[in-house]
Amino acid sequence: xxxxxxxxxxxxxxxxxxxxxxxxxxxxxxxxxxxxxxxxxxxxxxxxxxxxxxxxxxxxxxxxxxxxxxxxxxxxxxxxxxxxxxxxxxxxxxxxxxxxxxxxxxxxxxxxxxxxxxxxxxxxxxxxxxxxxxxxxxxxxxxxxxxxxxxxxxxxxxxxxxxxxxxxxxxxxxxxxxxxxxxxxxxxxxxxxxxxxxxxxxxxxxxxxxxxxxxxxxxxxxxxxxxxxxxxxxxxxxxxxxxxxxxxxxxxxxxxxxxxxxxxxxxxxxxxxxxxxxxxxxxxxxxxxxxxxxxxxxxxxxxxxxxxxxxxxxxxxxxxxxxxxxxxxxxxxxxxxxxxxxxxxxxxxxxxxxxxxxxxxxxxxxxxxxxxxxxxxxxxxxxxxxxxxxxxxxxxxxxxxxxxxxxxxxxxxx
Amino acid sequence: xxxxxxxxxxxxxxxxxxxxxxxxxxxxxxxxxxxxxxxxxxxxxxxxxxxxxxxxxxxxxxxxxxxxxxxxxxxxxxxxxxxxxxxxxxxxxxxxxxxxxxxxxxxxxxxxxxxxxxxxxxxxxxxxxxxxxxxxxxxxxxxxxxxxxxxxxxxxxxxxxxxxxxxxxxxxxxxxxxxxxxxxxxxxxxxxxxxxxxxxxxxxxxxxxxxxxxxxxxxxxxxxxxxxxxxxxxxxxxxxxxxxxx
Numbered sequence: 276x277x278x279x280x281x282x283x284x285x286x287x288x289x290x291x292x293x294x295x296x297x298x299x300x301x302x303x304x305x306x307x308x309x310x311x312x313x314x315x316x317x318x319x320x321x322x323x324x325x326x327x328x329x330x331x332x333x334x335x336x337x338x339x340x341x342x343x344x345x346x347x348x349x350x351x352x353x354x355x356x357x358x359x360x361x362x363x364x365x366x367x368x369x370x371x372x373x374x375x376x377x378x379x380x381x382x383x384x385x386x387x388x389x390x391x392x393x394x395x396x397x398x399x400x401x402x403x404x405x406x407x408x409x410x411x412x413x414x415x416x417x418x419x420x421x422x423x424x425x426x427x428x429x430x431x432x433x434x435x436x437x438x439x440x441x442x443x444x445x446x447x448x449x450x451x452x453x454x455x456x457x458x459x460x461x462x463x464x465x466x467x468x469x470x471x472x473x474x475x476x477x478x479x480x481x482x483x484x485x486x487x488x489x490x491x492x493x494x495x496x497x498x499x500x501x502x503x504x505x506x507x508x509x510x511x512x513x514x515x516x517x518x519x520x521x522x523x524x525x526x527x528x529x530x531x532x533x534x535x536x537x538x539x540x541x542x543x544x545x546x547x548x549x550x551x552x553x554x555x556x557x558x559x560x561x562x563x564x565x566x567x568x569x570x571x572x573x574x575x576x577x578x579x580x581x582x583x584x585x586x587x588x589x590x591x592x593x594x595x596x597x598x599x600x601x602x603x604x605x606x607x608x609x610x611x612x613x614x615x616x617x618x619x620x621x622x623x624x625x626x627x628x629x630x631x632x633x634x635x636x637x638x639x640x641x642x643x644x645x646x647x648x649x650x651x652x653x654x655x656x657x658x659x660x661x662x663x664x665x666x667x668x669x670x671x672x673x674x675x676x677x678x679x680x681x682x683x684x685x686x687x688x689x
Numbered sequence: 690x691x692x693x694x695x696x697x698x699x700x701x702x703x704x705x706x707x708x709x710x711x712x713x714x715x716x717x718x719x720x721x722x723x724x725x726x727x728x729x730x731x732x733x734x735x736x737x738x739x740x741x742x743x744x745x746x747x748x749x750x751x752x753x754x755x756x757x758x759x760x761x762x763x764x765x766x767x768x769x770x771x772x773x774x775x776x777x778x779x780x781x782x783x784x785x786x787x788x789x790x791x792x793x794x795x796x797x798x799x800x801x802x803x804x805x806x807x808x809x810x811x812x813x814x815x816x817x818x819x820x821x822x823x824x825x826x827x828x829x830x831x832x833x834x835x836x837x838x839x840x841x842x843x844x845x846x847x848x849x850x851x852x853x854x855x856x857x858x859x860x861x862x863x864x865x866x867x868x869x870x871x872x873x874x875x876x877x878x879x880x881x882x883x884x885x886x887x888x889x890x891x892x893x894x895x896x897x898x899x900x901x902x903x904x905x906x907x908x909x910x911x912x913x914x915x916x917x918x919x920x921x922x923x924x925x926x927x928x929x930x931x932x933x934x935x
Binding site for chain 2: 278282285286288289584585587588589590591592593594595596598681682685686
């Protein structure tokens with residue numbers, strides 16, 4: 276065994292308790308980092324995969340990002356003229372030439388597309404009135420852009436076509452209304468049309484927003500209900516490569532000018548929260564590691580304080596600054612390595628423990644326990660961070676020790 | 690005249706500071722191969738400071754120091770450390786053994802740093818050194834389990850680990866009773882006689898200094914007297930003693 280390693284390990288072994296405590300500090304940092312990262316990334320991945328799975332990847336809406344320019348502003352764009360009280364013309368809502376947009380985009384590779392009309396309705400059943408967003412769809416196209424068919428717990432998408440006024444509603448919405456399959460509810464639209472509709476399917480996606488507030492019916496029926504014959508106000512798309520949604524959406528918006536959102540944009544709020552979550556996670560585990568650093572700094576400093584005589588004799592025997600420095604650096608790194616190995620075990624154990632916890636939470640998505648994402652990357656990041664902080668914490672006292680002058684110590688010891 | 694092992698020319702050591710302190714002033718010395726030299730003087734006279742300069746632990750502010758005729762003033766930390774490792778051995782008042790290691794391992798430390806032998810050979814040599822000093826039974830004992838005299842003998846054995854040219858001892862008997870102190874000096878004497886090692890020992894004990902061949906007296910950082918000790922055994926082939934410097 277190299278001499279420096281021998282001396283370093285002996286120093287640590289003769290201070291088992293101090294060493295164990297500082298190792299435990301590192302282990303906590305690494306272990307909690309692994310557990311927290313697993314928990315957060317698990318949830319985030321689960322949410323994202325749910326979103327990608329259930330909701331359209333791209334949605335074109337019947338609105339523009341910017342209001343149309345006013346003729347007066349166009350005429351005197353750079354003039355010293357201020358106009359007040361201008362009112363943009365009310366547009367007839369709906370995507371114009373929707374069918375031609377659909378058929379032109381449908382030719383793109385890896386892109387499925389479906390038109391729909393979304394509008395608010397009241398669903399009435401017995402004494403209950405529940406507001407919901409009713410989406411009119413064409414089942415044959417819709418089947419290609421969403422997983423609705425797979426999410427049905429009872430009924431089928433084709434039943435929309437075969438029954439007169441079929442309605443597919445979300446699981447939680449059905450519970451709120453108290454309806455079951457084949458019950459008939461009354462749909463009332465803001466336009467004043469009333470339609471009796473029969474429940475032909477109930478879906479459950481796990482996304483709270485959808486399950487609790489969305490219903491589907493045939494596009495034609497919804498157009499009648501909303502008194503908007505032949506109007507489509509949403510075109511939804513699904514891509515083979517969901518990550519490309521942002522770029523494709525931007526290209527489509529440039530071409531057709533209608534506001535076109537990728538799933539990332541539609542879920543901006545939640546994804547933004549994830550960024551903050553990440554920041555909090557790294558800050559917390561970073562803080563634990565900083566505390567661990569103090570532990571390492573402390574134990575190495577103590578050893579060096581106790582070992583000034585040894586340092587003096589080693590240097591007088593012909594050890595150089597670098598030899599002394601490496602002895603104490605090795606000690607810090609050994610604490611870091613052993614601590615992070617212990618941290619792996621701790622992190623793994625915590626993940627197992629968290630995995631066994633069961634509970635019910637409904638926020639964004641429905642959860643019955645922690646969704647955990649375990650990857651060697653988390654273990655590696657934890658170890659790299661631990662080693663870096665251990666090296667830093669050991670380097671400062673080690674450098675000081677290396678600079679000790681043997682003569683000063685020998686004089687003092689005599 | 691053969692080249693002295695250690696030679697100083699006008700060596701002065703001043704501790705810098707607001708009020709600079711002169712530890713050693715204008716020391717001219719030549720110490721030959723196989724000499725047994727004691728440095729004596731009142732406390733604070735600079736005798737230890739001189740020893741540290743001779744042992745390359747400290748660097749002169751002025752003047753030059755020659756080790757085997759080689760000027761050491763131009764050497765850097767790294768080269769000085771290597772010279773200490775290879776050519777010099779130190780014994781201090783405090784034993785300075787590494788407390789966690791047994792006697793055998795302690796003796797092996799300088800050999801392992803030098804790395805010229807394989808592990809087995811180092812172990813053999815360390816055992817041999819312990820045996821030379823009657824410490825066979827102490828091999829696997831840690832310093833805390835040994836008496837003061839034994840510890841100091843282990844420290845001497847460690848100083849000899851790399852077969853040095855010069856042993857530098859700073860009050861090596863300061864913490865020992867008279868008998869153990871005498872024992873250490875007997876060991877030094879044996880080294881000088883049998884191996885031709887040069888031993889330079891700082892002491893304030895007149896009786897022990899009388900056992901050496903040459904006594905250098907330091908007062909206020911300068912050499913006050915430098916003469917042969919009569920009781921020192923005259924040996925053939927010994928290099929000529931330098932004349933009195935002052």
